[in-house]
Amino acid sequence: MSGRLIANLGRNTPLAPEDGAAIEALLGAVRTVPADTELVVDGEGATDCHVLLEGQAFRHKTLPDGRRQIVFFHVPGDLLDLPLVFLDVDYNVASLTMCRVAPVSRAKLADLIEARPRIGRAFWRMSLQEAAIQREWMVGMGRRSAYARVAHLLCEVFQRLQRVDLVQNNRCRFPITQTHLADAAGLSGVHTNRVLQQLRASGLIELRSRELIVRDWNGLAAAGEFDPAYLQARSAPSPALAGPHRAAPGWKPS
């Protein structure tokens, strides 16, 4: 269960069993928090980072007058506040569902990253992939229609959930409300609602009562101009590993 982070890291970078063990050893007492709770608050000088073991969450920046921009959706296995290891965090993280979260000492994590190249590399890749996802969102918000933007977002979340085995039969739990989707896409709630209706009417998805069913993946990807390349979590230098899915060689959650 708490092997989620390791599995996630290991997806892109081969980790030896002792690497996994070293990371696990840093995890503090698991905390369970309800939905709609702020897990990470910026500018709080926290001493711990947070690993999301279970549940879903999102990063957001909220302006003084209440406008909110969601900048990332988290799936299990994500480190919610990697920046905190070396800087301050500039965003908040809130839970979408009940979540299980484990703290990791920021100082110890920094030490581990610096002491073990393989682990360091794994975190570098995780961090750089986040940045790549952010860039893709920028393309969406700057240059794609509302329709494509929402479709793209659905594709991304769906695919990332798929990677952590949270999709069965093209169907997954989907605690992201239309308001969240709107705040992520930079749209109003009303317009987001209309766009979703179009997606439904086109037979691409079903979405209701916190569940998403993708009826036509190719159609949805086309609607969203979704090219999964930017998620392609493969390491360039050591193309030793195969397929995009599965595999965390050398380490299995115990």
Next chain:
Amino acid sequence: MSGRLIANLGRNTPLAPEDGAAIEALLGAVRTVPADTELVVDGEGATDCHVLLEGQAFRHKTLPDGRRQIVFFHVPGDLLDLPLVFLDVDYNVASLTMCRVAPVSRAKLADLIEARPRIGRAFWRMSLQEAAIQREWMVGMGRRSAYARVAHLLCEVFQRLQRVDLVQNNRCRFPITQTHLADAAGLSGVHTNRVLQQLRASGLIELRSRELIVRDWNGLAAAGEFDPAYLQARSAPSPALAGPHRAAPGWKPS
């Protein structure tokens, strides 16, 4: 001259002279390229990263049909393709002016980052700061008006140029055309033009013939809802020092 990268890294992380020397030692033969040249092309499996020693450049992602989204502006001292050290790059970089660029072996840079914690930390911070800037752009594109977005962009570029001493008397060279600005803000060229006229009419800026003069910094910052905190001028207390939390609030000329 080629100390630019070191100066840039050292701005946030104390580097010892030997660290600087180690980095310098990796720099390859400096290349001079004209304006409007692609410096970095995604998916090319390059073996070298690129340091921008002089000149200005921008990162962009261009869609098949020609729509373009600029995702970052570079100033001297920037590493143009840090992601390449550990992954593939997912964007292109093009020059805005004539540029001087030095190659750095990706493998050697990776080794150096892993071998020297202080250097590694410096690159981590650089990378995380980029990510923070990207998030701020997301907020702009998703939740700010065209007017605020453009003003914010001007503030950011201006301030980053200031840090590398490219501003004198509130005045700097500004090779970013209205079309670039439009592609960065996610606006049409026409609308960007109109927004700039408003900014000029409000007495906030002068902008013509590739030069920007900020006439009213506070006014411009207010128009752009610009809070420099996200640029993280200062490093968070390093875990080793374990000082009380002191988030770098907007820097103030003291």
Next chain:
DNA sequence: CGTGAACTTGAGATTTCTCAAGCGGGGTGG
């Protein structure tokens, strides 16, 4: 002095927003 890129301007077309209201289901107190 010619040329092209960058910048301006005008005006109608679209997308997206805002306001306002109504619907629906699940959770809760009575």
Next chain:
DNA sequence: CCACCCCGCTTGAGAAATCTCAAGTTCACG
């Protein structure tokens, strides 16, 4: 067990922001 309430969703319609198309105009540069 039922009524009520709240949140998330839906719908309608006018308003606003932004876009596109289509011409000019300016200016650096050869």
